[in-house]
Amino acid sequence: MVDESTRKTLSSIPLLKTKAGPRDKELWVQRLKEEYQSLIKYVQNNKEADNDWFRLESNKEGTKWFGKCWFIHDLLKYEFDVEFDIPVMYPTTAPEIALPELDGKTAKMYRGGKICLSDHFKPLWARNVPKFGIGHAMALGLGPWLAVEIPDLIAKGVISYKEKTG
Amino acid sequence: MADWEEIKRLAADFQKVQLSSTSQKLSERNCIEIISYLKEKKIIDLIFTVDGKEFLTPLHLIQDIRNELFVSGGRINLVELAKIIGVDLAHITTHLKDVLKGQKDIHSILGQLIDSSYITKIAGEINEKLSQQGQINISDLTIQYDLSAEFLQQQVVEKHLGKIIHGKQDSNDPRVFFTESFIARCKAKIRGALSGLTRPTPVASILNQINMSEKLFFSLYDQTCMYGSLTSRVVGAQYIPNVYARSQSEWVTNFYRQNAYLEYDALARLGISDYKSYIKKQFSNEEITFLNSCAASKRILERAEADIEECIASKSYLDLQSNLPSVFNENDIQLILESILIKQKQQQTIVIENYIISKAFIENLSKNFDELVKEKAKSVVESGKYQQYQTELQVSSTKPQKFEDVEEKIDKREERRKKAAGGKSGGGTQGRETKTKSTKKPARAKHVEVEVEFVEKKQLEIITSEDISEAVQSELEDDGLDELTLPLMQYLLPQLNEKGLELANEIYAVTVADRTANRRQTHNELQNKLNALIGDVRLFDKGLKLLPEDLQPQLQKYLLKTLCTDVVNEILNYVAAEQNLSTQSENFNNDQRLKFANDLPPDFKKPLVPLIKSLTGQSIEDFMVTVEEGLAACSMIIKKIDKKKDRTIVLNHKHVLLEQLNKCDDLALVLHLATLVIFTTVTQCMLHASGRHVAAILNFLKQYLSEEQITELTSYHDFVTLMLSGGTEAENAKEKLKEKIQVVKNIANDFKKPGTEKC
Numbered sequence: 001m002v003d004e005s006t007r008k009t010l011s012s013i014p015l016l017k018t019k020a021g022p023r024d025k026e027l028w029v030q031r032l033k034e035e036y037q038s039l040i041k042y043v044q045n046n047k048e049a050d051n052d053w054f055r056l057e058s059n060k061e062g063t064k065w066f067g068k069c070w071f072i073h074d075l076l077k078y079e080f081d082v083e084f085d086i087p088v089m090y091p092t093t094a095p096e097i098a099l100p101e102l103d104g105k106t107a108k109m110y111r112g113g114k115i116c117l118s119d120h121f122k123p124l125w126a127r128n129v130p131k132f133g134i135g136h137a138m139a140l141g142l143g144p145w146l147a148v149e150i151p152d153l154i155a156k157g158v159i160s161y162k163e164k165t166g
Numbered sequence: 167m168a169d170w171e172e173i174k175r176l177a178a179d180f181q182k183v184q185l186s187s188t189s190q191k192l193s194e195r196n197c198i199e200i201i202s203y204l205k206e207k208k209i210i211d212l213i214f215t216v217d218g219k220e221f222l223t224p225l226h227l228i229q230d231i232r233n234e235l236f237v238s239g240g241r242i243n244l245v246e247l248a249k250i251i252g253v254d255l256a257h258i259t260t261h262l263k264d265v266l267k268g269q270k271d272i273h274s275i276l277g278q279l280i281d282s283s284y285i286t287k288i289a290g291e292i293n294e295k296l297s298q299q300g301q302i303n304i305s306d307l308t309i310q311y312d313l314s315a316e317f318l319q320q321q322v323v324e325k326h327l328g329k330i331i332h333g334k335q336d337s338n339d340p341r342v343f344f345t346e347s348f349i350a351r352c353k354a355k356i357r358g359a360l361s362g363l364t365r366p367t368p369v370a371s372i373l374n375q376i377n378m379s380e381k382l383f384f385s386l387y388d389q390t391c392m393y394g395s396l397t398s399r400v401v402g403a404q405y406i407p408n409v410y411a412r413s414q415s416e417w418v419t420n421f422y423r424q425n426a427y428l429e430y431d432a433l434a435r436l437g438i439s440d441y442k443s444y445i446k447k448q449f450s451n452e453e454i455t456f457l458n459s460c461a462a463s464k465r466i467l468e469r470a471e472a473d474i475e476e477c478i479a480s481k482s483y484l485d486l487q488s489n490l491p492s493v494f495n496e497n498d499i500q501l502i503l504e505s506i507l508i509k510q511k512q513q514q515t516i517v518i519e520n521y522i523i524s525k526a527f528i529e530n531l532s533k534n535f536d537e538l539v540k541e542k543a544k545s546v547v548e549s550g551k552y553q554q555y556q557t558e559l560q561v562s563s564t565k566p567q568k569f570e571d572v573e574e575k576i577d578k579r580e581e582r583r584k585k586a587a588g589g590k591s592g593g594g595t596q597g598r599e600t601k602t603k604s605t606k607k608p609a610r611a612k613h614v615e616v617e618v619e620f621v622e623k624k625q626l627e628i629i630t631s632e633d634i635s636e637a638v639q640s641e642l643e644d645d646g647l648d649e650l651t652l653p654l655m656q657y658l659l660p661q662l663n664e665k666g667l668e669l670a671n672e673i674y675a676v677t678v679a680d681r682t683a684n685r686r687q688t689h690n691e692l693q694n695k696l697n698a699l700i701g702d703v704r705l706f707d708k709g710l711k712l713l714p715e716d717l718q719p720q721l722q723k724y725l726l727k728t729l730c731t732d733v734v735n736e737i738l739n740y741v742a743a744e745q746n747l748s749t750q751s752e753n754f755n756n757d758q759r760l761k762f763a764n765d766l767p768p769d770f771k772k773p774l775v776p777l778i779k780s781l782t783g784q785s786i787e788d789f790m791v792t793v794e795e796g797l798a799a800c801s802m803i804i805k806k807i808d809k810k811k812d813r814t815i816v817l818n819h820k821h822v823l824l825e826q827l828n829k830c831d832d833l834a835l836v837l838h839l840a841t842l843v844i845f846t847t848v849t850q851c852m853l854h855a856s857g858r859h860v861a862a863i864l865n866f867l868k869q870y871l872s873e874e875q876i877t878e879l880t881s882y883h884d885f886v887t888l889m890l891s892g893g894t895e896a897e898n899a900k901e902k903l904k905e906k907i908q909v910v911k912n913i914a915n916d917f918k919k920p921g922t923e924k925c
Contacts, residue, residue: 029169036176043183050193055184058177 009051009139013042019130021090022063031091032062035133042135053146054082054138062086065095065134069142071150076161078150082142094125095134097142105158108149115145215252222253224261231258231265231279235272240284244277275317289326296333300348301382304341315341338385352378353386366406414438418448426463429493455505458497466490471506474522478514481526516657528658535662543669547677552670692740693802699733700793700804702852705812705819707786709851717862719784725854726781730789734781737796738762741770756782773799813850820846827914833903834886837879840914841867847917861887875913882906 016034020027039056046052056067066083080099087093096114103113110116121141125132132140153159201221204210212221222230230251235242244262248255262279266272271282288311296302304323308315313322323331323343334349336342355376363372373380395406414436422428433441445454445461453464470490477484486499494502503517516523546552703725710721738759745766756778763774777792794804820843827839838857845853845863848870855863864883868876885906888899 026169029173032173033169033176036173036180040176040180040183043180047183047186052184057181062173062177 006139006144009042009045009143010136012045013133013135013139014038015128015131016091016133017130019091021088021092022061022086023088028062031130035062035135038133038135042139053143056082056134056138069099069146071146073151073154078154078159078161091130091133092126094122094132094141095137097137102153102159106149106153108145115142117141118144213253213257216248216254217252220252222251224264227251227253227257227261228265231261235279235281240281240287242279244274244279247279273317273321276314280313285322286326286330289322289330292323293326293331293333296331296343296345300351301342301344302333304343336385339381342381349386352382356383356386360405360407363405363407363410365410366404369403369405372405415448418444422449422463425491426465427491427493428461430459430461431493455501457494457501459495460491460493460498462494462498462502467502467506470502474506474515477522478524478526481524481530483521483523483527485521523654528654531654532658532662532665535658536665539662539666540669543666544673546666547670547673552674688743689740689800689802692736693797696733696736696797696802697804699729699736700790701812701815702854703729703733703786704790705815705852706854709845709849709853710786712849712851713853713863713866717859717866720862721853721855721859722784722786724856724859725786726783726789729854730781730786730793733793734759734778734796737774737777737793737800740800741766741774745770770799816846816850816852819852824915827911831907833900833907834890836907836910837882837886840879840910843914844871844917871917875917878906878909878913882910 016038018027018031018034020031022028054067054069056065058065063086068079069082070077070079080101082099084095084097086095098113100113108116205212211224213227214221234247234250244258248258262274266274273280304315304319307318333343333345359372359376373383428445430441438444454461455467473484473489514525706725710718759778763771763778773795777796780788780792797804823839823843827843830836830839834857838860841860841863842853844867864879885899885903889896
């Protein structure tokens with residue numbers, strides 16, 4: 001399953017209560033509100049733990065999310081754009097996080113830069129509907145992917161350090 | 167739409183959160199790494215906590231220590247401190263000196279930190295305690311506070327003495343502190359206790375009573391006034407109040423003044439254990455004799471001495487027990503006697519148990535027995551027991567010379583005579599005796615001890631203990647001395663016995679002397695008797711010579727067997743008596759006589775043996791010769807032959823015979839006597855013959871008799887022989903003889919010598 005530090009991080013992210021998708025009008029607002037609160041807490045936790053590793057923002061409706069994420073390897077900071085949409089079936093269906101920059105550079109990726117999540121992610125998510133939200137998806141999905149793939153990619157020389165990209 | 171507003175606000179918040187700077191945090195690992203790096207470079211000095219998760223700077227540690235010290239009230243254990251701060255004990259000990267530096271009020275003692283506030287606090291406590299208890303000992307405090315005595319003494323008590331602690335330090339023992347009031351109280355207590363005592367009391371019990379330590383008591387004792395004295399300065403000591411000592415000495419002095427003696431027991435009861443030195447001290451100028459149970463003054467001894475003197479002077483006895491104080495026991499009296507009875511007095515007195523008896527008294531007493539002893543001695547001698555005893559002594563023991571002496575004494579008379587008479591010959595036996603004596607002498611000393619018992623057993627009891635005890639008892643009962651009977655008796659018995667023996671000896675000697683005196687008389691008598699007998703023999707011999715030759719030897723033999731034998735027996739009897747030999751020589755046969763003579767001393771043996779032998783010989787002459795020698799040995803003389811006397815003797819003889827004849831009824835004897843009378847008348851000589859010779863003599867007389875006389879006599883003789891031969895005719899003959907007896911008597915009476923008839 002997930003490693004110890006991930007579990008710890010996960011447990012510190014507040015769970016959500018409302019089961020509603022973007023089409024649910026009123027309830028979506030409620031859901032979105034909870035999403036934000038959860039994310040704020042998660043980011044705060046990260047910052048406190050000196051473990052800040054992404055920046056996210058959404059459109060007005062909260063259906064489209066974009067931002068940046070980074071990974072520090074050998075005292076060098078590798079930064080990537082990140083984007084994903086809230087699916088219609090959300091929160092039953094998990095959002096598909098994509099790193100467009102790395103499209104075609106690794107086998108662990110679908111077309112359009114969507115990352116291949118681990119076998120455990122989907123059942124885990126399914127079991128935790130509607131308690132899991134965007135924060136959980138980031139922590140469970142992208143975090144571990146970066147930790148595994150980026151050092152590999154760097155070692156292969158597929159990606160290289162770019163001075164002050166961001 | 168308010169919800170959307172809220173969403174917007176949340177989104178803004180989210181952005182704000184994301185944009186806020188992240189706190190620059192180092193991971194734990196990094197931190198440890200950095201610190202160890204820094205420590206390695208000695209850039210910083212840090213102290214690890216025990217769990218290793220925290221670091222302390224030394225300064226912080228020092229501060230912590232001080233804080234903890236303060237928190238815990240001024241006293242803390244280093245081990246505890248290490249636990250509280252969470253650092254190793256080693257760090258604390260290494261930084262201890264930094265803590266103490268410049269801080270004079272903090273002390274590190276026995277692994278503990280103590281600051282002045284704590285010391286002040288316990289000083290206050292100590293003061294409180296001191297004021298409560300009155301005195302305090304550092305050693306007690308060490309237990310209470312678990313601090314070293316030295317620290318308590320120097321840092322706590324002495325430092326605050328007079329400031330916080332109000333008290334005094336004991337000058338004898340610096341570890342003890344007390345308050346003035348306490349001392350005053352104690353003194354008062356001691357004074358009270360001591361002044362209340364009237365008799366010696368062990369210090370321990372005093373202390374028990376007043377509840378005080380011995381040390382304190384002894385240190386304060388000198389300061390309290392003196393009502394008495396202590397025997398020593400240890401716990402076992404006794405306190406003797408002056409009052410008691412005074413009354414004790416008063417009592418002792420008074421008692422001594424009054425009674426002139428002191429009983430040890432009484433002194434011991436008064437609590438004077440070392441009475442000898444006490445008495446010596448008390449009566450240093452008096453002469454006191456220490457006895458077994460008492461000490462006696464000279465006065466008592468003088469009195470006793472005077473008593474004894476008086477007892478000797480008055481020839482009485484003295485019961486020391488009753489004359490001395492009753493507490494004197496036997497040993498005391500023994501000691502007194504030893505000291506007073508000087509030699510001179512000892513000779514005049516006898517000590518039996520507690521009685522002193524003057525010798526004079528005993529002499530008086532024993533005088534009473536003199537008669538008894540004499541009587542007894544006499545009876546002993548008379549009954550022959552004494553002689554038996556003497557001979558027994560001679561026989562049983564050749565050793566005890568004492569008795570030999572006695573024996574010698576008896577023999578002395580004889581010896582003297584022997585010496586005078588026999589000279590050399592007598593000295594033979596005596597010489598040997600003296601010789602044995604001299605050789606025995608050195609051996610004697612050895613023997614005596616062994617034989618004393620033996621001899622004593624043998625000793626003849628002249629007087630028995632019963633005899634004495636009764637008499638003594640009756641004598642003493644009047645004086646109330648009956649308890650002395652036994653010892654006195656025991657004392658007297660041997661004395662009296664000795665006396666008795668002596669008396670017996672004397673009596674014996676006297677009887678012996680008497681006997682010798684008698685002997686002298688009998689000697690003369692015997693001499694006369696013997697002379698007469700020998701004269702008879704001579705005359706008979708003469709008469710016998712008139713008879714026919716063939717008849718002579720028979721008659722001689724008869725004569726020897728009868729009269730001569732008598733003579734010899736008389737002589738032997740005399741000798742036996744002279745020699746102190748008890749023999750009945752009358753019944754001797756010839757062999758016994760010879761044996762007896764052979765046992766005699768040589769001066770008797772020599773003449774007597776041939777004399778005795780001559781008896782068995784044939785001739786009267788031999789006898790006459792030997793008898794003369796024998797008599798000479800017995801210092802007797804044969805008188806010279808006096809013809810005139812011979813005639814009277816013959817006449818006397820004849821008269822005697824006639825008298826016998828006239829009185830006689832014996833049929834045979836009449837003839838015998840008649841024959842002898844006729845013979846004497848015829849021959850003017852005496853004849854000694856037995857009945858057997860009658861026939862022969864008649865034959866010889868035929869020439870002088872008339873026919874009828876002869877026939878009468880011969881027929882009578884025939885009848886006599888018939889009668890004596892027995893048989894059928896004996897009775898008949900007897901009848902005939904009875905008829906004729908007067909005839910024969912008449913013949914004898916009327917017979918006149920033919921010659922004279924003619925004239």
